[in-house]
Amino acid sequence: STMWSVSTLLSKNDNAFNNNPKMSENGLMSRAKVLTIDTMNPTVKKVEYAVRGPIVQRAVELERELSEGMKKPFVEVIRANIGDAHAMGQQPITFFRQVLALCSYPELLNDSTFPEDAKSRAHRILQSCGGNSMGSYSASQGIDSVRQDVARYIERRDGGVSCDPDDIYLTTGASDGIVTMLKLLMCGEGAARTGVMISIPQYPLYSAALAELGAVQINYYLNEENCWSLDITELQRALDEARLHCNPRALCIINPGNPTGQVQSRECIEDVIRFAAKERLFLMADEVYQDNVYADGCQFHSFKKVLFEMGPEYSNTVELASFHSTSKCYMGECGFRGGYMEIINMDDDVKAQLTKLVSVRLCPPVPGQALMDLVVNPPQPGEPSYDNFIKERTATLSVLAEKAKLTEQVLNTVQGISCNPVQGAMYSFPRITIPKKAIEEALDKGQQPDMFYCMKMLEETGICLVPGSGFGQKEGTYHFRMTILPPTDKLQILLNKVKEFHQKFTQQYS
Amino acid sequence: STMWSVSTLLSKNDNAFNNNPKMSENGLMSRAKVLTIDTMNPTVKKVEYAVRGPIVQRAVELERELSEGMKKPFVEVIRANIGDAHAMGQQPITFFRQVLALCSYPELLNDSTFPEDAKSRAHRILQSCGGNSMGSYSASQGIDSVRQDVARYIERRDGGVSCDPDDIYLTTGASDGIVTMLKLLMCGEGAARTGVMISIPQYPLYSAALAELGAVQINYYLNEENCWSLDITELQRALDEARLHCNPRALCIINPGNPTGQVQSRECIEDVIRFAAKERLFLMADEVYQDNVYADGCQFHSFKKVLFEMGPEYSNTVELASFHSTSKCYMGECGFRGGYMEIINMDDDVKAQLTKLVSVRLCPPVPGQALMDLVVNPPQPGEPSYDNFIKERTATLSVLAEKAKLTEQVLNTVQGISCNPVQGAMYSFPRITIPKKAIEEALDKGQQPDMFYCMKMLEETGICLVPGSGFGQKEGTYHFRMTILPPTDKLQILLNKVKEFHQKFTQQYS
Helix, strand or coil, X not given: CCCCCHHHHHCCCCCCCCCCCEECCCCCEECCCCCCCCCCCHHHHHCCCHHHCHHHHHHHHHHXXXXXXXXXXXXXXXXXXXXXXXXXXXXXXXXXXXXXXXXXCHHHHHCCCCCHHHHHXXXXXXXXCHHHCCCCCCCCCCCHHHHHHHHHHHHHHCCCCCCCHHHEEEEEHHHHHHHHHHHHHCCCCHHHCEEEEEEECCCCHHHHHHHHHCCEEEEEECEHHHCCECCHHXXXXXXXXXXXXXXXXXXXXXXXXXXXXXCCCHHHHHHHHHHHHHHCCEEEEECCCCCCECCCCCCCCCHHHHHHHCCHHHHCCCCEEEEEECCCCCCCCHHHCEEEEEEECCCHHHHHHHHHHHHCCCCCCHHHHHHHHHHHCCCCCCCCCXXXXXXXXXXXXXXXXXXXXXXXXXXXXXXXXXCCCCCECCEECCEECCCHHHHHHHHHCCCCHHHHHHHHHHHHHCEXXXXXXXXXXXXXXXXXXXXXXXXXXXXXXXXXXXXXXXHHHHHHCC | CCCCCHHHHHCCCCCCCCCCCEECCCCCEECCCCCCXXXXXXXXXXXXXXXXXXXXXXXXXXXXXXXXXXXXXXCCCEECCCCCCHHHCCCCCHHHHHHHHHHHCHHHHHCCCCCHHHHHHHHHHHHCCHHHCCXXXXXXXXXXXXXXXXXXXXXXXXXXXXXXXXXEEEEEHXXXXXXXXXXXXXXXXXXXXXEEEEEECCXXXXXXXXHHHCCEEEEEECEHHHCCECCHHHHHHHHHHHHCCCEEEEEEEECCCCCCCCCXXXXXXXXXXXXXXXXXXXXXXXCCCCCCXXXXXXXXXXXXXXXXXXXXXXHCCCCEEEEEECCCCCCCCHHHCEEEEEEXXXXXXXXXXXXXXXXXXXXXXXXXXXXXXXXXXXXXXXXXXXXXXXXXHHHHHHHHHHHHHHHHHHHHCCCCEECCCCCECCEECCEECCCHHHHHHHHHCCCCHHHHHHHHHHHHHCEECEEHHHCCCCCCCEEEXXXXXXXXXXXXXXXXXXXXXXXXXXXXXX
């Protein structure tokens, strides 16, 4: 496996199933734990999530050591491991936060300093809440009026393709929707076990969820040589091999790509839809970066829109779930855990089961639902907050575009690093050449070579990246994922440090 | 089974596994769905959640019909099905909402109308957020400073028993924590499959989670004749029977009780802890109603406190998870999905796995974390908001106590209804006598008799209750769960209507 495993590192307790009480040092009767590493859920042990793995834990330690005055070769830890925009200094959209404050404390509706459009949005949201309070549970599928606004947003986005609010489920971030959909698809044992196709490199939520659910992860490799494009022949290869040992049922796509930053062409999306129809696969389109498109000539096409433009042969049959979130794009409001999914062509009985399933967790967080509403229903031309909203949104997106370009440019000046264009999303995933001696030292230590590389970089420079092995990569290739989110001046410093580190590392191990 | 099943009602699609494309009416090639009721996750189908089941769906329809001007024998639907305080008119605590508004829109920190203590709380919370924004992801375990505040709260609550912030995990409501803990405990197949003991009647999150996880639900019956007390002999009976066909690993307790409203005595808690120690069971204490204690002579005792007062033989060995939430007590802030769990005596390796597992979902909603912080760190004597906070909290809790008493009193005046005292929590769970003829008519319709009863009450009076069969009950007994949350005047009307309905129903079927 090319995936780095937490479980192997953590499994050290051997004396499980020891049911016998024993005497402890102080003479008291003590018992083996009920719950030990050997008696806990084995599928949970298989879960891996590199974005918050040991490298991040070490970064936290280093920050503490720095704050305690310990001397390090750097003065601060720079975190480029996770798409956490506000943590890197991105400012929230003023209008969104005004409305959230009004909803939290409706006394402010009498405050004349708040703009009228913010007040009317807050009023509408509160009207849809039980007892006019965000403290009430919403319907499990989400607040009705928010789902209506989401449906209208999708219709505008997709040039008028119709959207039924009843097909919208609000979620606790996109992750929640993705895991819920995967859960529905689980079925069968042994060779009939559900298989799910995911891109490699992938966002590790997918591998983690599949491991936990006990599903078969079917890897299809993106083509790094062609700007991380998705080739249908590779999909076919992966599927044909998988059919020998499991029941492939779903195909997951991340567009714009995480961690790879590519933006899919319209043609490619059509091909994928045809493939899914032909092979009877449920399509899952992770489209949380839909506003994050930077490269000239690239454009976001939603799977829904393309599907419907392909005509009824496809639009009436292909089952699709599409996911969006408040956490990315120009908003970057990760902490609110807002999101939605749209479900297309789902069997009615299954949909009833989905609705039942989400009801067990009662409802997604209401402030996140309110925020999702603002994202899909922002200030309109003529409203008092419109100009400022556009100014803030444009500024954020153009700075991101600038940083995407800067990242690609600087990294490509380094011998031994090669970086595809960051067409969209928030990450670059450059390929790195690791000298043979370093690979051997890493393997001696039981570490993936790119984990060894990233850990060394963290210790020497304070820069926190995630090794490519956490996302999956072709055997024998090495990468890291780096967000483009630090403020431009800090990003410049970071890129220069990465450059210096790489040169030093290469020299040291050559 | 005494549990009402959604799945049987929903299963109507027979032609699954039909892989052959077929011609549809318009001549286009159509295909059987990938995901059908017969090919979906079978454990999800087994999930039941009566609190938001078909009776609530019918209530929503009735509300729509009323709003469209349809004539009904009532003018409004009164929902007493779910513990959703704000939806029933309970007002939020002013201080909490002020701080949330400040955190949402920090510009307000310059607003002189906000009290200083609200500002200092907001300041502290924002300081602990990346980039000083609630839009940042927090640590997966929750914001450090919030976990510290939770730990200090627990120490105060438990008379000084120490609490390590590292044992605190913030959660997305208590449900999230409960499901996560159950997930860790799953292990084994067939006769070695994990069994989990839950009270009957129970809160259906437990049965739903166990069904979804494929665990064995081990029912122990509370003693209705003795005010829903928990008897150790009954625990032993349930456990001994279960050991014949599964591997019982955990014991879940809800105190104060949901749906049954009892408050456990200290002695009973000690007995339960001794039982768990002797039988090697992981204890899960659902303590979300810890401030909701109304009856004279009753007092909330946390499992943690009792465990530590029983001495090191127990406090060093018994594994315990305790759950709390922002949704109940005097706060009733369900929509924010805030909560925490405290983990005691958990194996270190398992704890590392737990931390890894929660990291996949990134973090609990930050506004919910902020609210949890305020609950455990409310205004202190001498602070400007203290008096008003105490006034609001006291008012809410005394009204609840009043309504608990009123509910018990009125219901017990009805022949054929008998109701234990509502010592705590937010519900009464009265036993109802259903005439034989009504039972037969219900069974003819394929309905549980108490579902038949509650559905009829909804259609005739607009009152939405949940049938006892959704929580589990002794074979041949019938109940409903009713919240005590409607405003006192409305609750009085509701209780009178229940009384009239019951009398009419009894007459009709006698």
